[in-house]
Amino acid sequence: GNSVTQMEGPVTLSEEAFLTINCTYTATGYPSLFWYVQYPGEGLQLLLKATKADDKGSNKGFEATYRKETTSFHLEKGSVQVSDSAVYFCALSPFQKLVFGTGTRLLVSP
Amino acid sequence: EAGVTQFPSHSVIEKGQTVTLRCDPISGHDNLYWYRRVMGKEIKFLLHFVKESKQDESGMPNNRFLAERTGGTYSTLKVQPAELEDSGVYFCASSAKVGQGAAEQYFGPGTRLTVT
Numbered sequence: 001g002n003s004v005t006q007m008e009g010p011v012t013l014s015e016e017a018f019l020t021i022n023c024t025y026t027a028t029g030y031p032s033l034f035w036y037v038q039y040p041g042e043g044l045q046l047l048l049k050a051t052k053a054d055d056k057g058s059n060k061g062f063e064a065t066y067r068k069e070t071t072s073f074h075l076e077k078g079s080v081q082v083s084d085s086a087v088y089f090c091a092l093s094p095f096q097k098l099v100f101g102t103g104t105r106l107l108v109s110p
Numbered sequence: 111e112a113g114v115t116q117f118p119s120h121s122v123i124e125k126g127q128t129v130t131l132r133c134d135p136i137s138g139h140d141n142l143y144w145y146r147r148v149m150g151k152e153i154k155f156l157l158h159f160v161k162e163s164k165q166d167e168s169g170m171p172n173n174r175f176l177a178e179r180t181g182g183t184y185s186t187l188k189v190q191p192a193e194l195e196d197s198g199v200y201f202c203a204s205s206a207k208v209g210q211g212a213a214e215q216y217f218g219p220g221t222r223l224t225v226t
Contacts, residue, residue: 004152036217043114044153044201067225089153097143097166098215100153100205 002027006090013080013108021075022103023064023090026070031092033066033073038087038103047075047088080108092094112136114218116202122224128190131221135184135204141165142185144177145206148198156200159185181203192225199223 007022017021025033035047035057040108048057053068075091087109115134123129137212156175157167159183161214170177174193179185184224190195203215 011117041219043219044203044217046214049214058189091153096141097158097169098145098153099155100145102152103147 002094002099004090006088006098006104008102009087009105010089011104011106013106015082015108015110016079017108019075019077019080019084021088021090021106023073023075023101024089025071025073025092027071027094029070029094031094031110033064033097034091034093035064035073035075036091036100038089040086041060044089045102050103058085061107063067080106082108082110084108111209114152114204114216116200116218116221119219120222120224122226124191124226125194126191128188128193129223131187131189131200131223132220133170133185133187133202135202136216138205139204139206139216140182141205141207141215143177144185144187145201146198147201147220148195152201153201155182156187189223192223194225197223 005025012048030053034049036044037047048064048085052058056065064075087103091098117132134222147153158165159179174189185193199220201220202218205215
């Protein structure tokens with residue numbers, strides 16, 4: 001079956017620190033991979049995506065690389081800001097519907 | 111362009127009562143999805159409409175849940191009768207493409223349902 005495992009949060013960082021949120025997946029076939037973000041009081045927003053092995057998705061300073069050999073899609077950012085505080089969801093899509101991880105809350109302090 | 115909207119934003123009902131959630135997708139989007147997040151766990155797929163037809167309802171938990179999308183525009187999700195374990199945040203999403211995988215889904219803000 002299809003499933004996503006994310007590191008548990010919360011992840012607490014100081015501003016300008018380096019961020020890594022781990023995500024690994026189990027899937028049949030070759031799904032697309034996504035990171036979604038939910039800011040306080042808002043809906044989910046697509047942050048970045050990768051559709052095939054070795055693709056790198058990037059947006060707003062965040063990056064994630066589709067690693068087929070390790071079945072991973074870790075989210076990274078070199079220097080986080082207070083405004084990055086949110087819940088981050090890793091997801092895969094074997095076809096239409098999305099399969100999500102449990103979400104990781106990120107708290108960035110000034 | 112308006113995004114996906116959901117109503118109400120929050121609903122508190124007693125066990126055994128009925129609640130109807132509404133989702134208005136982005137205009138012109140044929141695909142409409144319902145998801146649910148229960149108690150800080152993962153967001154789980156409930157069902158997928160293509161226009162007015164149910165394409166995949168494999169995630170619907172039981173027959174107390176009824177989803178409709180008359181006319182292929184807005185959708186409703188009715189829970190009758192509600193149970194305590196139905197509490198959670200219900201998300202709606204829509205996407206434009208029909209018949210293609212991995213199209214970007216645009217999410218609404220969610221409806222927080224609390225069953226007491």
